[in-house]
Amino acid sequence: MSSSVEPGRVLLVGAGPGPVDLMTVRAMRAVKEAGALLYDALCSEEAIALAPPGCIRIQTGKRAGKPSMTQGEINRIMLRLARRGLRVVRLKGGDPSIFGRVGEEAAFLNAYGVATEVVPGVTAACAAAAQFGFPLTHRGQARRVVFTTARVQDGAMAHDWRSGADPEATLAVYMGAEAAPDLARALVAAGRTISTPVAVIERAGAADARLTTTSLAALTAGPITTHGGPVLIVVGEVAAAAQAQASNASDGFRERAS
Structure with a gap:
């Protein structure tokens, strides 16, 4: 019998510029349903607090001049969590398609068979x-x-x-x-x-x-x-x-x- 787990999805989500009321409804729903949340340092505490109890929360950094994970580390963590069958949310400040490396992350995950979805945000x-x-x-x-x-x-x-x-x-x-x-x-x-x-x-x-x-x-x-x-x-x-x-x-x- 196979013990393989169906890979989860990774949502690349824009948190907007900070205030939670500037997040889209889709972005808020994505965070509320997350099994794992990887968030940038610029994401607000209110946005992070939307994640449900038991959600794995990992800060990736990504603030200019401050210590941050490398892009390679972030990619590997997302892949590992998705392979556990989790619904992974990669939460980025602003809009993920504007200087958010969304293309790099989606390409990496897709190459390993992990489906991705982009949720836009206010830049x-x-x-x-x-x-x-x-x-x-x-x-x-x-x-x-x-x-x-x-x-x-x-x-x-x-x-x-x-x-x-x-x-x-x-x-x-x-x-x-x-x-x-x-x-x-x-x-x-x-x-x-x-x-x-x-x-x-x-x-x-x-x-x-x-x-x-x-x-x-x-x-x-x-x-x-x-x-x-x-x-x-x-x-x-x-x-x-x-x-x-x-x-x-x-x-x-x-x-x-x-």
Whole structure:
């Protein structure tokens, strides 16, 4: 008699930017039905608490500059748990398809015969735009959005920034706090005007989110000072709306940094 166990499924789930009420209904249901939960450090305690009693909970790390499991370790743990027949949920901050390595994880698991499902989530750029009252696209002002990261290799920006130099493009830069000066200089060198508005949002979507409004010219001065949360940099004319919104905000969670 065979003692093999039918492999479980792995759900690659977006937890959104933090607050549990910004999770989709499908994402919440996935966590509530999880047999094993592998979650990133940026996932909120409220989201993790949705997991049922007896659920295996494993933090994978994945916060910039902090100790984290390697991607290989995460892959092997998901595979091992799925082979035990568990319903595995890989919970990621934001949307798993935006800098969430969802393609790598799905390809690895599928290669071993484990079925996967992707559950989308609200990404930080959308959360920031909603929270601080600016659009990502706007007729006559911004007709495209570029999602990117700012990575520095050997002291130089690793990207070709010509697409971000388009004056009608909104650039949403993830994980860019330390590389902000290099980013600003690269965009100016590519043709973006130094007066282009910039919105810097820390912990987008959270009640304690912080907004700083500035320009590319000012952004060249030095790395952005943070309070430990993830930082999103939005470059483009639409960021000017965040300036106006921030100065008029009175709901208690928006802040214009000095």
